[in-house]
Amino acid sequence: MPSADRRLQPRRKPRQARAELTRERILTAAAHVFGEYGYAAGTTNRIAERARISIGSLYQYFPNKDAILAELLVRHIERGTWTQADQLDLSAGSLEATVRTLVRDAIDNHRDDPQLLRIMIEEASFSQELRDTIDRHGGRRVGEVRDFLARHPDVRVRDLDTAAELIVFTVETNAHKLMADPRTIPVETFENELVDMVTRYLRGDQ
Template structure:
């Protein structure tokens, strides 16, 4: 994992509702500006203008646009919780459906704005908060998947811990790549192939 960039440390953590609302407006404005103008042209001046605040006010919260993008990534990752993991059918013969639910959940978490997702992947630097969020989310996701594998009767892998890590990494990495460029392959084709590959691996098919 990359090291944290100290330049990205936010300057002000809101302690009052009004300050939190202002910070939220900056982040919302930045998401729109980056998606509309791209990252290079998505300047802090444009973000401040879109948020209807002065550039000085923006700099009270964030030192630069890299810090803003890092915070947008933190929020993006924190939204990606798998709330329905405990509701899946784990009866014999349901493994493909279970894997499909995992893949679709990852895809649904990245559908909102392909342009912004592409910018996050290509341009984001890593704040300490972002690194901590990635680690926390990854451990939680891997733990959920490992629990599913341990309880499903059709799973036959040599090491549950390694299998869970592999599946989460494979699904997340490929989903990021696809949803950032929907022209690359049809979503339905991607879903079917990723589900088939993962299911065969988990069943121990030769």
């Protein structure tokens, strides 16, 4: 029996434009199929039919739907950048405004497809590529937050490294949870409460 990691590895990495387009069609089709039918009923046959390719062609690229979902999650993580934060001087302005920028970007990065996001959270298996992507992405974000903590005059925390880890984990995890089921809490309420919580922590409010 193959290891779980090998089972999740794509079979073919495209080197030509046409092959890359086919791979993109498979991933796009899978996102639609999983969103429409759910994961259990989102079979590779349905994905191939939606992508308008043969099932044999699909299996040239991915060994199973678990590998397809793992690749979708890799891409979701790689797209998730704090776009507004990248354009701002994070040491300027009020601490609350800066925290709100970070929280709002995390929310915006998860708005596209709540059903697919929920499936990725609940069903995705962890390939080595996915683990590496999570580590790389998380490390970059923690570094960005630590940099802003070090430069902002209103930050009062005992340990910058630990604080940066806590903020990234708290914001990301809660944004994922909310946007996977946005009916649970109004987004505006969630944003305001999370901003208040993080801001108070960073200011050292008692």
